[in-house]
Amino acid sequence: xxxxxxxxxxxxxxxxxxxxxxxxxxxxxxxxxxxxxxxxxxxxxxxxxxxxxxxxxxxxxxxxxxxxxxxxxxxxxxxxxxxxxxxxxxxxxxxxxxxxxxxxxxxxxxxxxxxxxxxxxxxxxxxxxxxxxxxxxxxxxxxxxxxxxxxxxxxxxxxxxxxxxxxxxxxxxxxxxxxxxxxxxxxxxxxxxxxxxxxxxxxxxxxxxxxxxxxxxxxxxxxxxxxxxxxxxxxxxxxxxxxxxxxxxx
Amino acid sequence: xxxxxxxxxxxxxxxxxxxxxxxxxxxxxxxxxxxxxxxxxxxxxxxxxxxxxxxxxxxxxxxxxxxxxxxxxxxxxxxxxxxxxxxxxxxxxxxxxxxxxxxxxxxxxxxxxxxxxxxxxxxxxxxxxxxxxxxxxxxxxxxxxxxxxxxxxxxxxxxxxxxxxxxxxxxxxxxxxxxxxxxxxxxxxxxxxxxxxxxxxxxxxxxxxxxxxxxxxxxxxxxxxxxxxxxxxxxxxxxxxxxxxxxxxxxxxxxxxxxxxxxxxxxxxxxxxxxxxxxxxxxxxxxxxxxxxxxxxxxxxxxxxxxxxxxxxxxxxxxxxxxxxxxxxxxxxxxxxxxxxxxxxxxxxxxxxxxxxxxxxxxxxxxxxxxxxxxxxxxxxxxxxxxxxxxxxxxxxxxxxxxxxxxxxxxxxx
Numbered sequence: 001x002x003x004x005x006x007x008x009x010x011x012x013x014x015x016x017x018x019x020x021x022x023x024x025x026x027x028x029x030x031x032x033x034x035x036x037x038x039x040x041x042x043x044x045x046x047x048x049x050x051x052x053x054x055x056x057x058x059x060x061x062x063x064x065x066x067x068x069x070x071x072x073x074x075x076x077x078x079x080x081x082x083x084x085x086x087x088x089x090x091x092x093x094x095x096x097x098x099x100x101x102x103x104x105x106x107x108x109x110x111x112x113x114x115x116x117x118x119x120x121x122x123x124x125x126x127x128x129x130x131x132x133x134x135x136x137x138x139x140x141x142x143x144x145x146x147x148x149x150x151x152x153x154x155x156x157x158x159x160x161x162x163x164x165x166x167x168x169x170x171x172x173x174x175x176x177x178x179x180x181x182x183x184x185x186x187x188x189x190x191x192x193x194x195x196x197x198x199x200x201x202x203x204x205x206x207x208x209x210x211x212x213x214x215x216x217x218x219x220x221x222x223x224x225x226x227x228x229x230x231x232x233x234x235x236x237x238x239x240x241x242x243x244x245x246x247x248x249x250x
Numbered sequence: 251x252x253x254x255x256x257x258x259x260x261x262x263x264x265x266x267x268x269x270x271x272x273x274x275x276x277x278x279x280x281x282x283x284x285x286x287x288x289x290x291x292x293x294x295x296x297x298x299x300x301x302x303x304x305x306x307x308x309x310x311x312x313x314x315x316x317x318x319x320x321x322x323x324x325x326x327x328x329x330x331x332x333x334x335x336x337x338x339x340x341x342x343x344x345x346x347x348x349x350x351x352x353x354x355x356x357x358x359x360x361x362x363x364x365x366x367x368x369x370x371x372x373x374x375x376x377x378x379x380x381x382x383x384x385x386x387x388x389x390x391x392x393x394x395x396x397x398x399x400x401x402x403x404x405x406x407x408x409x410x411x412x413x414x415x416x417x418x419x420x421x422x423x424x425x426x427x428x429x430x431x432x433x434x435x436x437x438x439x440x441x442x443x444x445x446x447x448x449x450x451x452x453x454x455x456x457x458x459x460x461x462x463x464x465x466x467x468x469x470x471x472x473x474x475x476x477x478x479x480x481x482x483x484x485x486x487x488x489x490x491x492x493x494x495x496x497x498x499x500x501x502x503x504x505x506x507x508x509x510x511x512x513x514x515x516x517x518x519x520x521x522x523x524x525x526x527x528x529x530x531x532x533x534x535x536x537x538x539x540x541x542x543x544x545x546x547x548x549x550x551x552x553x554x555x556x557x558x559x560x561x562x563x564x565x566x567x568x569x570x571x572x573x574x575x576x577x578x579x580x581x582x583x584x585x586x587x588x589x590x591x592x593x594x595x596x597x598x599x600x601x602x603x604x605x606x607x608x609x610x611x612x613x614x615x616x617x618x619x620x621x622x623x624x625x626x627x628x629x630x631x632x633x634x635x636x637x638x639x640x641x642x643x644x645x646x647x648x649x650x651x652x653x654x655x656x657x658x659x660x661x662x663x664x
Binding site for chain 2: 050051052053054073074075078079083084086089090092093094095100101103104107108141158162
């Protein structure tokens with residue numbers, strides 16, 4: 001059981017190649033982190049996994065528990081068990097958080113089957129309590145007028161509610177102060193499970209103090225250039241990304 | 251009309267008939283009919299073949315609020331249902347009854363403003379032809395809890411002239427909903443409707459018009475609102491039906507510190523056309539008007555919005571806002587917006603503007619990434635788009651009812 005990315009290449013619509021052969025396997029039960037400088041293709045990788053249509057996969061495959069998902073649409077991938085926590089979550093004016101999450105859950109049910117409202121709210125409130133989110137967030141429009149930290153917490157709330165097999169978190173730590181970071185980490189850690197794989201994309205080592213990864217990968221110029229254990233993140237923090245360029249480490 | 255009508259009313263109807271005949275039909279090139287589809291004004295095939303409708307069936311189909319404080323059902327301007335649990339001091343009658351029982355009150359408020367947004371001819375036709383409607387008079391200090399609801403059915407290839415006249419006394423409060431329906435799905439009807447809203451001093455008057463006629467019918471709906479000192483009026487129009495709807499809404503802020511909210515949600519599909527003209531007329535100082543019209547266009551539909559904020563010479567310290575927003579859900583729809591502003595006083599805060607946009611791919615991506623099918627994602631976003639105007643009513647029960655009509659429209663869109 002794994003989310004497996006094999007020799008993935010992707011270009012922008014104008015032909016610029018962003019991913020130049022990424023290979024990575026995230027087995028269920030493990031947390032992997034990808035670090036790397038700006039422009040290295042980290043966010044693009046997360047979007048290509050989710051099926052974003054602005055990127056054109058030109059070679060390679062993404063397989064989910066052995067099944068190739070390359071031909072699946074964005075929503076099919078989500079229902080198949082992939083969750084992308086956005087770096088910049090969108091606002092959805094006029095759609096309440098509660099209705100939005102409910103619509104997402106409803107999309108997973110067979111036609112004609114309805115969500116049990118009582119059980120739904122019970123589950124929602126439990127998770128909101130864990131994430132220290134005020135109940136008033138259920139009635140507020142999705143991300144509208146939310147602070148950066150509130151938006152990120154809301155991403156984790158959605159992730160907890162949808163209970164995906166594989167979580168891809170794109171710079172979930174950006175824009176968070178230390179207290180908000182701890183709360184977000186608490187949510188993510190609560191989701192750790194032998195049945196679930198996670199991919200954390202981050203710029204800074206700080207997040208990894210709170211969410212301990214099993215493996216760390218470094219991405220540069222559209223490729224994974226180095227992989228290692230949690231100590232690799234500390235080394236990067238200490239030496240900066242420039243050390244990747246030293247021939248001895250290449 | 252019967253001979254029991256008051257003399258003043260008969261005289262007005264005769265004068266109005268003459269005015270109707272003398273007023274030229276709008277033509278291409280008239281500023282107030284710019285971008286309008288003038289062909290829609292050919293009414294000659296609607297000469298009045300009213301169908302004898304099954305009243306009990308239409309009463310059963312007249313669903314709205316769970317328990318309105320009063321409920322009226324009209325079929326082709328005939329009252330078929332009257333229910334009321336209003337306090338006795340409130341006059342809430344069919345217009346025909348009100349003309350008989352309270353002629354002086356009707357006379358004091360009936361069609362007092364000049365129709366100036368283009369449909370003077372049709373206002374005259376309405377005045378000459380009106381047979382019925384709703385008359386509501388809420389005396390000083392009376393606050394009506396709950397909402398008065400009226401259903402207006404058109405049955406057969408005929409023309410109806412529903413009239414709603416609402417008068418609030420000092421510090422009174424009332425909320426009224428008119429719902430316009432077609433009895434048949436494919437029979438073209440015509441409504442020339444008029445609503446007169448007279449908000450007395452420090453009173454609160456909310457008026458909601460829901461138009462869900464069949465897609466071969468047409469409606470001209472003329473609203474005239476006046477607000478006395480410290481009064482608050484809200485007018486809301488929901489358009490989901492009709493082949494063609496023309497709404498003319500005029501708010502005259504007559505008293506200091508009064509407020510008028512002019513709100514609309516329109517969701518045209520296929521070849522539906524909605525043509526809306528508005529006028530925020532600031533007469534007194536320190537008054538506030540705020541207009542928000544939101545259109546979501548599907549198919550080959552078309553909207554026209556033309557709005558003017560007019561701040562008179564004595565209307566200092568006016569706050570006046572006007573926003574029309576269009577959301578394009580297809581590549582074949584068309585929205586025309588003509589916002590306008592004329593300021594003749596000092597120290598005013600005014601803004602006006604219109605925007606047109608499509609749903610961005612990134613917005614769809616976000617919802618899709620949660621598992622929501624793209625078609626449903628677009629509808630969720632479009633539904634949410636309407637909520638901003640609906641929420642301005644600040645009444646949960648009425649907001650829920652409007653969302654029910656909005657959802658029913660979305661459910662019909664392929």
